[in-house]
Amino acid sequence: MEIATIKDIAKALNLSTSTVSRALRGSYEINPETKRIVLECAEKLNYRPNPIALSLKENRSRAIGVVVPEIDNPFFSQAINGIESIAYNRGYHVVIFQSHESYDREVVNIQHLASRRVDGVLISLSGQTTHVEHLKELHSKGMPIVFFDRFSDEIHTHKVVADNYQGAFDGTEHLIKSGKKYIAHLAASPTLSITRERISGYRAALEKYGIPYNEDFVKYCNFSIEDMEKIIDELLSQPILPDAIFTVSDRLAMACLKILKQRNIRIPEDMALMGFSNLKVAELLSPSFTSVIQPALEMGQRAAELLLDIVEKKSKNPVYQTVKLPTELIIRDSTKTVAD
Template sequence: MKKTQATIVDIAHALNISPSTVSRALKDHPRISKKTREAVKALAKELDYQPNPLALSLLNRRTHTIGVILPEITHHFFSAAISGIQETALAAGYNVMFCQSNERQEQEEAAATTLLRNKVDGLLASITRETKSDEHFEAFRRRGVPVVFFDRAPETQGVSKVVVDDYDGAFQAVEHLIERGARRIAHLMGSESLPISHERLQGYRAALKKHGLPTDEELIGYTNIEREQTRAATEKLLALPQPPDGIFAFNDYIALFTLQLLRERKIRIPEDIALVGFSNDPLGTIVEPHLTTIAQPAFEMGQTATRILLEQIEAGGDVEVEPTTTILRTHMIVRGSSVPEAEALL
């Protein structure tokens, strides 16, 4: 026989008090006597009473759940952002539903539909490298559900975004290579559909220009953040009559794979080619030489995006919220892939 879940009415009946008194006692309302509060809580524990989130959501028209759509959960950057999101949401009394798009717009759209049907109170999203339309995100806004983008944000106007200064991070990386003596610096670019790819490309170009170095288009390789395209782009660079003496990669995933290819070719790192990544993946400290990288505050980004979303949720759908763009700073971590190990340790 199925066991019936205890309700506030059951507790009220057993103690001969009103359901409203039980509700206030469970919330430690100061107008309820200590004796009554203790009796209510003791019986609630004995009956294994659990609040009904569905009933509460019907009462206040909120589910106290936020949705999150991101390209991949296993990537270190996104897993760190998830930790920041979850910590901040739980502290505010919200649950989190995570959906992984696997870098596919079709899956991103399906996830958006699922979250809308589950009536999340707000959405955090980081788009895929395929995303060309934001109509599935507009569906949230039409229903008064706030949306905040983090890291990978579309060029959509009128929504809040939390990003890092990709331009400056790329500038730091390339300037570091120039200061180490590199003059033919290649860039292994990310997906051309992602705005952050273009921000990092512009940072690369700006650093070259500042130091009086020309931008050689044949030194820009297109990877689409995929393994085989990275291999093809790297081999094309190495086959040039004048191959690069420095490489700035869109992210650490591309940089680590490139490092592997260079070592297969017996190319010395950093003596023949210096290498810098972006994102500070822990794998960068396992390989030899250790990877120089641009560190992003992923955990802080998750926290910040969640706080902004919760503020918009609490403001209510009837209140016009001014969209904001929050830009977080990056910093360089110098390791052995761009300077000899002995210098990197100084």
């Protein structure tokens, strides 16, 4: 049982393919009676237009590509959820790519996307990515690109980000107000925009409360488990021990919590702990985990909307915007003051 095409209908009804095509799309210049017959036949044969043929003709694929560092990461899976929901409603399909935080794989992914002729690209850069020539080239050839979360300033397009500065500021301020003075900041890759923004927020809060900035309290982690452990241990063997750690990713938060527990460091008495996190289980951790929450789902939705607006819009010169979504500080036990 093969899939019916417009030719099969034409043959069955002894009509031309042009007539069948027009009848199916309800063209005014087709006899209503003919239309009826064609539609009936199409129904009987379970005809479905071949999207590949349409793609070839219209030079569009009705698919968007999404490049994320890792699907299996709560932030990104929530974002993809949002992307998929918007794309679905607007008749687009979502093709997924993972960079696994590798620059090389990101480049390969972009090449695949380009040759795949997707209609647009949503991307959150890998932690290793320091230059974006691969994206620049694609963008200069007219491929709509929208960044979410991790962007590059070198490409002029829509960006959807969390308010990382404010989030880090709020989190740090909360720690300060809880009486903490030696606040460590466990950052992600220094090449990422989010890292820089969060450190800015962190420093601004310190400054506001007259706390000196200590370079040794800021550590950059890549994403391997071993390195994270080493770096966290490093932090814990400083001459001046921090009394709070602000981690800026789910993986860092988890690793940090685990190591502190192993070292029998009491949280929050000896060490307050908070994260930039999208873990749904944050409140169930021991102790429950104070977090700056990013609106991951909404970020995915907004990014997808902006992308599809470009894809579908005639305007050659869209006004590119950077959408900054507010974060939310949720205070739980891991930063409770002893007095509480």
